[in-house]
Amino acid sequence: MPKLIKNQDIIDDNYQLLETAPAADQPLPEGNLLVPLTDWLENQQRYVNHQGSVGVWLDSHEEPELLAAQIQSLPVIAVNFPQFTDGRGYSIGRLLRERFGFLGELRAIGDVLRDQLFYMARCGFNAFAIRADRCIDDALNGLKDFSETYQAAVDQPQPLFRRRQMQAE
Amino acid sequence: MYIYDQYDQTIVDERVTQFREQTQRYLAGELADAEFLPLRLQNGLYIQRFAPMLRVAIPYGMVSSKQLRKLAEIARKYDKGYVHFSTRQNVQYNWPQLEQVPDILAELATVQMHAIQTSGNCIRNTTTDQFAGVAADEIVDPRPYCEIIRQWSTFHPEFAFLPRKFKIAVNAAKQDRAATLVHDIGLYLVKNEAGEIGFKVIVGGGLGRTPLIGTVIREFLPEQHLLSYLDAVLRVYNRYGRRDNKYKARIKILVKALGTELFTQKVEAEWEHIKDGATTLTQQEINRVTSHFSVPTYETLPATSQQLAQQLADDPNFNHWYQQNVNAHKVPGYSIVTFSLKPTGVAPGDVTDKQLEAAADLTDQYSFGEARVSHQQNLVLADVKQDDLYPLWQAAIQHGFATPNIGLLTDIICCPGGDFCALANAKSIPIAEAIQSRFDDLDYLHDIGELDLNISGCMNACGHHHVGHIGILGVDKKGEEFYQVQVGGNAGSDASLGKILGPSFAKEAVPGVIAKLLAVYVNQRTPEERFIDTYRRIGIKPFKEQVYAKAH
Numbered sequence: 001m002p003k004l005i006k007n008q009d010i011i012d013d014n015y016q017l018l019e020t021a022p023a024a025d026q027p028l029p030e031g032n033l034l035v036p037l038t039d040w041l042e043n044q045q046r047y048v049n050h051q052g053s054v055g056v057w058l059d060s061h062e063e064p065e066l067l068a069a070q071i072q073s074l075p076v077i078a079v080n081f082p083q084f085t086d087g088r089g090y091s092i093g094r095l096l097r098e099r100f101g102f103l104g105e106l107r108a109i110g111d112v113l114r115d116q117l118f119y120m121a122r123c124g125f126n127a128f129a130i131r132a133d134r135c136i137d138d139a140l141n142g143l144k145d146f147s148e149t150y151q152a153a154v155d156q157p158q159p160l161f162r163r164r165q166m167q168a169e
Numbered sequence: 170m171y172i173y174d175q176y177d178q179t180i181v182d183e184r185v186t187q188f189r190e191q192t193q194r195y196l197a198g199e200l201a202d203a204e205f206l207p208l209r210l211q212n213g214l215y216i217q218r219f220a221p222m223l224r225v226a227i228p229y230g231m232v233s234s235k236q237l238r239k240l241a242e243i244a245r246k247y248d249k250g251y252v253h254f255s256t257r258q259n260v261q262y263n264w265p266q267l268e269q270v271p272d273i274l275a276e277l278a279t280v281q282m283h284a285i286q287t288s289g290n291c292i293r294n295t296t297t298d299q300f301a302g303v304a305a306d307e308i309v310d311p312r313p314y315c316e317i318i319r320q321w322s323t324f325h326p327e328f329a330f331l332p333r334k335f336k337i338a339v340n341a342a343k344q345d346r347a348a349t350l351v352h353d354i355g356l357y358l359v360k361n362e363a364g365e366i367g368f369k370v371i372v373g374g375g376l377g378r379t380p381l382i383g384t385v386i387r388e389f390l391p392e393q394h395l396l397s398y399l400d401a402v403l404r405v406y407n408r409y410g411r412r413d414n415k416y417k418a419r420i421k422i423l424v425k426a427l428g429t430e431l432f433t434q435k436v437e438a439e440w441e442h443i444k445d446g447a448t449t450l451t452q453q454e455i456n457r458v459t460s461h462f463s464v465p466t467y468e469t470l471p472a473t474s475q476q477l478a479q480q481l482a483d484d485p486n487f488n489h490w491y492q493q494n495v496n497a498h499k500v501p502g503y504s505i506v507t508f509s510l511k512p513t514g515v516a517p518g519d520v521t522d523k524q525l526e527a528a529a530d531l532t533d534q535y536s537f538g539e540a541r542v543s544h545q546q547n548l549v550l551a552d553v554k555q556d557d558l559y560p561l562w563q564a565a566i567q568h569g570f571a572t573p574n575i576g577l578l579t580d581i582i583c584c585p586g587g588d589f590c591a592l593a594n595a596k597s598i599p600i601a602e603a604i605q606s607r608f609d610d611l612d613y614l615h616d617i618g619e620l621d622l623n624i625s626g627c628m629n630a631c632g633h634h635h636v637g638h639i640g641i642l643g644v645d646k647k648g649e650e651f652y653q654v655q656v657g658g659n660a661g662s663d664a665s666l667g668k669i670l671g672p673s674f675a676k677e678a679v680p681g682v683i684a685k686l687l688a689v690y691v692n693q694r695t696p697e698e699r700f701i702d703t704y705r706r707i708g709i710k711p712f713k714e715q716v717y718a719k720a721h
Contacts, residue, residue, distance in 0.1 A: 085207055085290070087330025091407050094327055099442060115191065115208055122326035145187045148179045150320045152447045153327070159396075159447055160176055160320070161454040 003136050005117075005128040006105065008143060010136055013129065015055060015076060017109065034078050034107075037062050057109060060088035068100045077102060079125075081110040090123045097124035097154045114142035124154035170231050170539055171316045171461040173281045180323065181278045184285060188212050189271035196268065211291055211329065213259075213284030214270055217591050223262045223270060224287040225277060229297045229315035229339075230258040230542040230549075234529035237540065239280040241525035247273050252525065254510060254518040254546045256582055256633055257336075258296045259287055263589055285323055290331045292322035292403070296338045298346040299507075299543035302462060303551045305499040309358050309366055311341040313459040314395065317450065321396045328403050332410035332418035335403070336375075345662035348544060350374045350383050351636055353420045354402060359389065366392045372402060372432070373424035376630035380666045381421045386433040393450045394440075400448060401440035405432070465537040465552055470502020474555035489611065490562055490573040502555055506536075508548040508570035509580065513605040515569075516598045517583040518546030527568040535561050544633075545582055547575065577614045578622055578683075579605045582633055586626030586643060587650070593626035595643025595650035600624055600679055607680035617687055619699045621660065636660035638701045639686060640667040641679065652679050656686065656712055657704045668709050671717055682716055689715045 004013035015032040021039030022028055028050055037058040040047065047054045055076030058064065067077065077096060079089040089108065096102040107127035108120050117128055121143055130139045152159040158166075173181070188208075195205040209215075213224035225240070232240075240260060244252050247269050253261040265273060277283055287294055295318045302310045318337060322328075328335070340349040341358035349355035355371035368390045374383030390398050406420045409427075424432045481488045496505040508528065511517050520528075528548060532540045535557050536550035543549055548570070553561060565571040574580045581604065584590065586597030601624055608614060623637030634640030640655040652674050655667030674682055687700075689712050694703045704712070 084204070085330050086412060087290075087328070087332075088408055088412075090327045090330070091404050113204065115204075116330075119324075119326035119329050146180065146183050146324065148176050148183070149326075150180070150323055151325055157447055161317075161451070161457075162447055164174075164176065164457075165451065165453055 002129070002132075004107070005130065005136060005140055005143075006107075007126055008140070010140065015053075017057065017078070034076060034109075037066065041066060055105070055107075057107075058092070060086050060092070064092045064095045064100065067096070067102075071096070071100045071102050074102070074104055076105040076107055076127075078107040078109045078129075081108060081112055081116075084111040084113050084116055086111075090119060093120065093123035093125050094154060114139040117142035118145040122149065122153040122155050170233055171228075171312075171458065177320075178278075178281070181281070181283050181285075184212075184283065184324075185271060185274045185278050188274060192267070192271055207289055207330070210289035211286055212270075212274070213287035214267070215288060215591075217263070217589060219589070220264045221267050221270065222589070223265045223273065223284060224255070225260045225262070225282060225284050226287045226294045227258050227260060227282075227542050228319050229295055229301070229312055230299050230544075231312065232540050232542060233280075234532040234538045234540070236280045236282055237525050237529035237532065239276060239282065241522040241529070243273055243276055244522040244525070251519055251521045253516070253585060254520065254542055254548070256518075256544050256546060256584070256631055257287075257294060258299075258542050258544055259294060260542070261585070263585070288334070290333050290335075291329050292325060292331075292335045292337065295319055295322070296336070296347055296352075296544060298340055298342055299541045299545075299547075299549045300346060300496065300505055300551065301341065301541075303498050303500070303503075303505055304342045304344075304346075305497050306343040307499070308341050308360055310459070310462055311339040311358050312462045313455065314356070314358065314392070315339050316458050316461070317395065317454070318399070321399065321448075325403075327400075328407060331403070331407055332412045333415060333420075335406075335420070337399075340662075343662075345660070345664075346543075348633065348636060348660040348664070350662070350664040351376055351380070351633075351660065352383065354399065355383050356395075361389050368392065368395060368398075370398065370402075372436075373421040373429075374664075375419050375421045376633060376635045377419070378416050378628050379419075379421065380630070380635040381425070382664050382666065383421075384424065384429045386429065386436060392455065393452075394444055395450060397443045397446060397448045398436075398440055400443060401436050404439055405435045409435070467500045467503060467552070468554070470554065470556075472501040474502060477555045477558060480559045484559075486573075487559060487562055489615070490571055491558065493573040493577065493615070494571070494575045495558065498552070500552075504553050504555055504558060506550045506553045506558070506561060506565075507543070507575045508550065508565060509572040509574055510547050510570070511574060511580050511605070512569055512572045513579065513609060514602060516585070516588075517581050517601050520548075524568055524570070527564075528570070531561060531564055531568075545575075545580065547580070573611065574614060576619050576621075578608050578617055578620045578687075579614060580622075581605070582621070582623040582637065584625050584627075584631035586624075586632075590626060590631075592629055593643065594628075594645035595626050595652065596676075597624045597626040597632060597641075597643055600641060600643075600652060600676065603676070603680050604683055607684070617690070617700065620701075621658075622683070623658070633660065634658070635666045636664060637667060638699075638704070639683065644673055646673070650676060652676065654679075654682055654686075654716075656709060657701070659701055670709065670713055685715045686712055 057078035357369040371383035587593040625632035658667030
């Protein structure tokens with residue numbers, strides 16, 4: 001089974017990612033599924049009776065706003081990074097967590113590499129499907145690049161200037 | 170100057186460790202070229218024509234004598250004994266070894282310097298007026314806000330992989346000395362009718378392939394909302410800026426595509442959600458950062474020094490230099506001195522290790538141990554007693570800093586061009602030198618007066634050619650270098666973009682073309698007019714006719 005970094009640990013990935021929606025006349029694969037955003041929005045009935053858990057993945061150009069209404073029903077939301085240089089997913093992560101209050105697993109998928117993990121974690125991602133050709137144990141180290149940060153973000157809602165102040169008081 | 174506390178130092182030190190480790194993984198073949206590229210760029214490291222190039226940040230241009238000495242030491246130890254001051258208030262080393270870059274960064278960290286985000290598709294070094302804090306026409310000192318932006322932008326997790334590079338400039342004086350209107354975000358510090366400090370927010374300016382003057386999206390942003398508003402602008406850009414074509418990826422293209430009104434609506438809507446969050450600045454934090462830029466212990470002095478008046482009367486060369494390279498200071502008895510890094514025959518902005526050390530000593534002796542770097546690639550000693558100007562001038566002559574050409578034709582803004590830069594289509598340094606050599610008569614230069622001449626070796630416009638009163642752009646024509654000439658650009662608060670004169674010229678013809686442009690100006694000017702004023706009054710036609718007239 002493929003591996004996943006989740007909550008700073010390496011675990012088995014027990015979700016199957018469906019890159020495209022299965023045809024309407026085909027049965028759904030068994031087990032936990034990650035299905036495309038548009039498919040989930042259009043064909044929710046189809047997933048209601050599914051045996052496994054169903055999560056949604058969206059691409060970097062898609063609008064996380066579309067999930068807002070039903071966000072708490074989702075166990076997993078995955079955001080695709082088509083290239084590691086495509087930074088839209090960072091904004092999507094913050095919006096899902098900070099604006100829409102998503103509390104479940106937020107997973108980075110696609111071109112996910114060690115040197116991006118620290119930023120992703122700050123933007124609310126707590127799970128990382130590391131690119132298949134890379135060592136996941138090595139990637140785990142990427143979460144520890146810095147012990148201190150300036151800005152407010154999901155992992156640290158108080159910017160350093162406010163924490164400095166509290167320290168001084 | 171801003172002094173790091175333990176948090177700032179920890180972040181910079183951890184960056185050195187991180188980059189050392191990334192470099193090792195790259196050298197071991199564990200990171201592909203394409204993967205290492207954005208990582209090294211975010212640390213200012215380019216792979217250039219001959220060697221890597223390392224760009225070191227001088228945040229908002231402030232540099233201490235201790236830092237100048239460290240830059241000199243690094244130049245000697247790891248490079249060829251000189252550094253280049255760029256048009257972005259940065260310093261560039263042209264010959265470092267890739268393997269040694271982590272060591273250089275470690276040395277920089279010992280004097281609170283770094284190369285963080287000096288390149289790459291992220292928020293770059295924030296720039297400002299080189300006279301910040303001492304200019305008489307200033308509303309408030311912009312440097313604390315620049316430092317607040319520096320901290321906010323450093324390793325901002327959401328904006329480390331933007332569609333393109335992102336540049337912010339802040340100006341607080343009546344005269345805009347920071348080319349604010351041609352930045353991705355330009356901030357003018359202003360006071361409203363109630364006397365509160367805030368920002369006029371300008372977005373979407375920029376040079377390069379599609380030069381544009383920024384547009385105002387907010388007339389007054391109260392200062393405490395600075396960072397959340399920047400977050401909102403950047404978030405809209407990060408989500409909706411184009412990524413399919415790097416030439417159309419800057420925020421100016423997004424602003425243009427959406428229109429200012431819709432773009433502004435999107436930013437304001439985003440900001441509504443975040444405006445009162447924890448990122449809202451506190452007065453305590455503004456005060457804390459401001460206290461680092463406290464006023465030096467100035468002496469109480471008469472407004473004008475008798476001694477200086479006598480020296481100016483006695484020594485015409487000193488007088489010349491004083492007129493050109495010295496500016497008024499807001500404190501009585503003090504002056505702002507600009508060291509010219511543009512003597513003829515030296516690449517504009519290049520300084521040797523020995524010169525850096527001499528500048529450090531003079532800074533200690535005459536200007537409270539601090540200097541500034543200007544985007545015009547000169548070095549500023551901002552707090553010099555008028556009584557000290559004469560000995561400082563004499564020392565500046567010895568070290569090659571006293572060319573009395575600040576603001577004149579030979580004070581050329583010039584990118585490194587084809588001699589160093591892998592992107593360039595043409596050389597720019599030899600063009601600057603040819604122009605400096607042709608116009609070496611000081612009386613003539615003074616007669617011509619204020620004139621910005623900017624040279625870029627390619628469309629990326631690092632030499633800001635679009636906003637030069639005269640701008641020169643190197644172009645490639647079937648493998649040969651030619652030069653396109655523009656007139657009418659200006660970088661100030663009445664910013665304008667230059668217009669192309671006509672067909673480009675061979676290298677040898679350029680100084681002659683400049684001479685013809687100047688001749689039109691001299692013939693047509695009114696006594697008060699600068700070159701740019703005459704151009705604005707008479708238009709491009711007379712210049713064009715003179716330059717392209719057939720020889721009789």
